Amino acid sequence: MADPQHVPVLDGFDRLTVRLYRGGLALATLGVVGLAVDTAGGGGPRLAVAVLVGVLLAVGNMHLYDKRIRWVIAASAHVGAVLVGLAGFAADAVVGWAGAGFLFVALSAFALKERFCFRVPGLRAVPAFLAASLVPAVLGVPLAAAALLGVAAVPLAVLTVAKMRMPLHFDIGNKAHYQV
Numbered sequence: 001m002a003d004p005q006h007v008p009v010l011d012g013f014d015r016l017t018v019r020l021y022r023g024g025l026a027l028a029t030l031g032v033v034g035l036a037v038d039t040a041g042g043g044g045p046r047l048a049v050a051v052l053v054g055v056l057l058a059v060g061n062m063h064l065y066d067k068r069i070r071w072v073i074a075a076s077a078h079v080g081a082v083l084v085g086l087a088g089f090a091a092d093a094v095v096g097w098a099g100a101g102f103l104f105v106a107l108s109a110f111a112l113k114e115r116f117c118f119r120v121p122g123l124r125a126v127p128a129f130l131a132a133s134l135v136p137a138v139l140g141v142p143l144a145a146a147a148l149l150g151v152a153a154v155p156l157a158v159l160t161v162a163k164m165r166m167p168l169h170f171d172i173g174n175k176a177h178y179q180v
Contacts, residue, residue, distance in 0.1 A: 008172045017061040018171040022163050024057025028107050029156040032130075032149055035100070039137060040146035048084050048100040055106045056081060063171050064113065076105040097137050104130035111156065117170070118162050122155035 008014070031050030059077040064070045083099030086092070108127035115123045133148035 008169055008174065010169055010172060014172055015168055017063070018168045021058050021061040021063070021171065022160075024054045024059070024061065025110060025156075025163060026054070026160045027057060028054025028103075028110075029153060029160045030054070032107070032153045032156060036146045036149035036153060039142045039149060042142055048096060048103065049088075051100065051103050051107070052081055052084050055103045058110060059106060062110075063173065065173070069109075073106050073109045076102045076109075080104075080106065094138055097134055100137075101131070101134050104134070107156070111159065114159055114163065117166075118159060120155050120158045120162065122151075123159060126152050126155055 010018075028051050031048070031052070031054050034050055035048060055077050059074050062070060062073065064073075080099045080102030083095055083102060085099075087094075087096030087099055104127075108130055111123050111126040114120075129148050129152035133145045133152065136142070136144035136148070
């Protein structure tokens with residue numbers, strides 16, 4: 001996370017990983033929008049794949065000092081990936097929504113992490129809306145699930161735009177503080 005008192009020297013790999021992290025957030029946000037649209041149309045969690053790829057991109061390139069928090073975020077993303085894959089193989093919507101739920105945990109963690117840097121209205125509520133969307137999705141009330149996903153997507157989209165505008169070095173912070 002950013003340390004405003006420290007401006008690190010970025011190498012090519014640093015710039016690449018920051019761009020991949022930000023691209024992952026953007027793709028995951030677009031995936032939530034697509035998932036809302038698909039769900040409203042009566043579709044299942046097929047578009048969780050866009051959320052999956054975006055979250056995995058962000059997880060693989062996150063810059064976070066505390067290794068335990070990094071591990072929890074990555075573990076939830078990996079469990080989500082396995083469940084989304086199993087749901088596609090077994091054509092089971094409940095397993096797909098469970099996988100989306102684990103992906104939402106990781107995406108929610110990013111939203112909460114980024115709220116320390118940005119004052120985006122509604123960013124704190126993203127985890128609640130993403131979690132709440134799973135109940136009507138599993139119970140077969142697609143419009144309610146879609147509405148909750150849509151509400152969660154708005155602050156995520158504002159965050160994504162704000163994130164793209166900030167200097168790259170803000171994502172790295174002081175490398176000496178990272179736990180390896």
